Amino acid sequence: MNKQQSLFKLLLAFLLCTCFGKTEAQQSRIDSIVQLLNNSKTEKGVDSVKFRDAVLIIEKTTLNDESIAVLENTARLFIKGNDEYWSYRIKYGILNSLIATDKNKAISYGKHQSAQLEKSKSPNAILISTAFIRQLRLPYRNSSMLNEGFQYFNENLKKYKLENDSAGLSSCYYVLAGFYRTIGLLDQAIYHMKKSVSFMRPDTTTDKGVFPFSDPVGRRNWFNNIGVIAFYYLQKGDYDQAEKYARITFNEDRRIGSITTSNSPNTMAQIKLLSGQLDSVMYYLNFVPGKATNTNPDYIAMALQVNGFYKIKIGELEEAEASLKQCWQLIEENKIQADARPGTMAPDYYLALIRIEQNRINEAIGLLEKDIVRLKSQRLYVLRDYKLLAQLHEQTGNYKKANEALASFISLQDSIQADQEKYGSLSFETEQEMNAKELSIAKLESQNKISSLSRNFSIGIAALLLLIVAGIYYRFRSKKKANLVLEKTLSDLRSTQTQLIQSEKMASLGELTAGIAHEIQNPLNFINNFSEVNEELLSEMKDELDKGNITDAKVIANDAIENQQKILHHGKRADAIVKGMLQHSRSSSGVKEPTDINALADEYLRLAYHGLRAKDKSFNVAMRTDFDESIGNINIIPQDIGRVVLNLITNAFYVVDEKKKSGIDGYEPTVSVSTKKINGKIEIKVADNGNGIPQKVLDKIFQPFFTTKPTGQGTGLGLSLSYDIVKAHGGELRVETKEGEGTEFIIVL
């Protein structure tokens, strides 16, 4: 029987479905598939095209136990000696079918297969097994079983760590990244994906294994994961980072000619669209083929969705609607999940946007409600939908519904927050391993001449360290007691001890932040009170004007103007304080802007002082400033340089305070901050009259986690982060010290 005949038989099976009972129809369909599979066997071996077509039909068929048994029997006949590829390719098809129809069954089937594989002696058993395990992410993700998923993959992670199995580790991190992304914890997702990347070997020229069982740590997957990182950054709204990563994958896809079966054009198009570079969107979308084939309907559907959104943005609503309807059609024909390979499929959301433009608000509401049900566990998107829904209900005057939507919005936001805390803890030990691995990747990239990426990684490491700091700090705060128990049970593990010591150290950083939070009351005092005074003054002024006392009115007006200037000044001050505070919890916006470096240094001097003062009432120090007013504004990332200045000042305060506590007669602790313009460069100097830095530790002070402070007083991250930040600005961070006399840190920009 040739291929056409089998297809005909299959068609007949479909027809039978309508005429006879369901079981019989399924029977025929399975028979046809078996036939197709057997037909793919030739004398020379398996005809991969025919075979693939048959497997794709399996993936679109709803299977019962009986039909699975039949297919597995067929699969067994494909085993030739050690080569189990074809056999497991069929089973993989079964798994995919189950994923679409019965998620619980899919999970147990996948687990069963990977357990079988672990016993197998087939040379590619590991590759195949990891592929099965990776695929299990889908049923966990697209159901309400994420918690079980987290548990399962974290357990596997532990197992692979013990076995030092990089394929397993990389795969688990990959899957966990996707989970975090699903529940909306993007920083965690990015972190885990970078972790997954860190176990990979992109320097191999050819990957082991054949799709879909390709080498999980090979070159192709490396590019894939880099593309996913781009996608996470995109969702996070960090378009610069997103583009850097996306371009790597995009260029590789073009180089190896896989651009039509890749998601990278979609990602690039979305980055351009969301970052407002509308005229570049079509350039990238044009790389996506217009017609779906068997292997890429989800990529095409995504392209249609992006195109729809683009058309909405440029006001071509009809075309947008047509595109989104086509998208829906593909979703239904191919059973594409909401949480699909190329990203979140939510055409209803965009259709709702069209309805809003057309002022058909009730229809928009209906679409959003439908979208929320469809998206389920994709919390960031559901959050987006609730927000819009609340607005629309409000617009139509249905305040009850609006409040309901808002309540859902808030409770969802809360649960994301709660999870952020719950999953916020990270192991410290693995971070250190990771640093080394990330560095080796950076080296490799330079070999590959992907120069932009290496900078990404150093920023990535910085972001990562911040994440660790935040993570460990949260862990410390919320799980202080749990940590003690942990210490007891695992006291023999040195790594855990390190982690505990480290978590303690983080507390001090948090306290500093708390001090800064108080500090904001100072400017608010002026803002609130001067505002009230001005209200009084203006009404007095009105009285005077009524009485015709122009002169008195003018005097009052002048006072009010002066007050207004003060309000503005203190408003800006509050702004700077908040920004300073935020940078402790978040990585910076990364945008350089003209900044008054003198004001910045002065503000951070105050912050550091009051922060420490809030912590330690006895703390006292003389502060001197000498600012070069001719500097004007310089182009820097203010949060980042602010962090450096804050670090240096905090350190200086600490050392002079220490020296004072040692009880030297007549010692006056002094910290001075000065700026100076020299030969077109800016020098920011933070000097103390402490004990100086001993020669033997001088070359270590910029290393991460190096600190001379006793436990609980320093993170050991300050100077190393500072050094990286100044470097990233193209500047230099220098230290000059004399033992017993003091230290000067000099930032040259």
Added chain:
Amino acid sequence: MKILVVDDEKDVQTLFEQRFRKEIKAGELQFDFAFSGEDALVYLNQHEQEAVLILSDINMPGMSGLELLEQIKKKYHKPPPVVMMITAYGDAENYNTAKQLGADDFLTKPVDFSSLKEKLKDIN
């Protein structure tokens, strides 16, 4: 009544002068300002018994408001002036320390001037 305001931020002077401009005009209240704890002590030495009320910030470079409070309450026995602390750091620790050292009241920033005025009336 004479009031000494101690705060390292100079804008505090303008603020108090404006918020109490009616009382100042009517001669009910008189304000003096010191911009550090040390200055405040110098002032008190020179103007003994003049200031009935001292309003002091806590977080100041050099001598802190709490140290100032301690000095005043220890040294100026006859009769010690009323000292109210005004701080942005309204945490329990600050509050307890201030009370322990003999602060008569503890206000947090942003200052609620209408309630401050009420309190001043009580002292008068």
